[in-house]
Amino acid sequence: MTEMMFQDAVREGLAEEMRRDPLVWALGEDLSTAHGGTSANQYLGLIDEFGPKRIVNTPISENTIMGAAVGAAVAGTRPVADLRMADFGMCAVDELVNQAAKIRYMFGGQARVPLVVRQAIGVRKGAAAQHSQSTEAWYVHTPGLVVVAPGTPADGRGLLKSAIRSDDPVVFMEHKDLWGATGEVPDDEGVVPLGKASIVREGSDLTIVSWSRMARLAEEAAEALAGDGVSVEVIDLRTLWPWDKAAVYASVGKTGRLLVAQEAVQVGGFAAEIMADVTEACASALETHVRRIGAPRMPVPYAEPMENEYRVTPARIVAKAREVLES
């Protein structure tokens, strides 16, 4: 194991895949400059090893970054398209949703679209309404797409590898506030399979399901609840589609209580899907009705007190967990 920052671990994962498969390449704005991706140096140094044909510094042309990735994927390569943030990813939703997600199906299975689109999600302090959004539910709703939202450096690296090896398009959503987070990363290949959750804390009274950075906050909440003698099981889904129903059902079978925590706006969010599914599938195991927690339905505000109003915090998770436990 090696202690690594998220951004470095994911870059390592990409580099390892690029060494393994010469048809893997990356495209996006600012990828090959001395910053190596202005957001968090996720491509730093890769230009030196792989050159400008495989680390492609693009114009500011989101539609073509995405569209070119789709075209290059159906033509037999494995592009990693970097749209920097989910907010700018919206500029290319058409190419992703109308093309990438549907080509295999629409053309009767003649073609595959093995691409990865990286678009970071989440609130980073003071980034406000157009640089903070969590849009994972949009893509979970879209048939044809795999959606990944890792919450640790090891999962970031391991899931990027699986995403690159996937023959279906994968939306890879990193949390901006995780880029600098550190964690243990395995020294071996460390591939993390798509669709497999990770039980990050075992418990018997309540299951909290979450993903991305919110899974880390759920762990904090579980720790606080442990101080009061409550035993919480925390599941980090890691992949949102397809999500690991077996792991969640098994946990709910054990605890009988479920809370789903997400950073995104609660209304119409992915937590609602998990709640509905578990309610249908695990009715007899549930001791009380399932709850969820997500952000109020507002654009992300700028000033600190208002920004905090948007945030799902460990304290708010604890309060919601108590509601579940006391009912």
Added chain:
Amino acid sequence: MSEQNRNEPARILQLYETMCLIRAFEERAEEAFDAGLVNGSIHQYIGQEAVGTGVCANLRDTDYILSNHRGHGHSIAKGADPEAMMKELMGRVGGTSGAKGGSMHIADFSVGMLGANGVLADGLTMGVGAAQAIALKGEDAIVAVFVGDGTTNRGPFYEALNWAMVYELPILFVCENNTYASSTLTRSVTAGEGPVARAQAFGMPTFDVDGNDLVAVDAVAAEAIGAVRGGKGPQFLHARTYRVKGHISRDKLLYRAEGETEENWKREPLGACAAWLAEEGIAEDDIAAARDAAYARIDAAVEAAKAAPFPDASLAYQDVQDLGPPEIWPENLRMPGGAS
């Protein structure tokens, strides 16, 4: 401004003061950022002051501008209050956008400043729409849209230029070519002759100017805006300038050649303008007084911003939309703005 006033030293002295106001704002904003007083990050306009100032000097209060992520200078030049802007950056009560938006979302609709923008090129298409509204309402006004060099590689740039020509809209496109797009040299990802040739391909009249020369920008903007006002349709103004600072407040400029920033700093617009004023017979004291007045105003703005309270968290629920109940945290159900 009538033609005969153009480039009169007294007028340029006023515009020099506006440039100083922008420079002072950006310097103090950076200090505030470094001191941890700014909640988000900032894109500075240092070195580009002459463009926004020279263009907006030829606009009226009733004209509209649409800005981009690097919008502080445009806002001040169009007449937004720097104190309210500083409060916005510091996330305080009295900010231009109620502290909801921060640096990248400054707007002041009372002076026709329809908003900075966090998404590149969206100001172009919205600007075209604002011009269409002017035409529809039969107003005597025009629109100016500011766009960076790097953004001319986004599709909406072409859609907006084409659209403006097709409907013969009263709009001025101002391309501020500061050489860079984030850490990328724009020319390394741009084919052909650049923005001017691209605008010409749509049959749009173009103007090319040294964007660091306020006197020149003022004169060219007067001509271009005069043409728009005169019903000659969309015009394109290309201003060559240089982004002296990093792309964003955290940027360490690792991608720049040694000495490049310093070399370009020699051409920064304030010094050149002050020299022009002195040559035209304006007393050194008057030039210094303009500068000092600008810095004093910004220093006062900083103090006022620091003294202003943070907004109540309940304000977060305001202005989302009319219909539908706000979703309020249980612990805040009794918050003043909360339960509507």
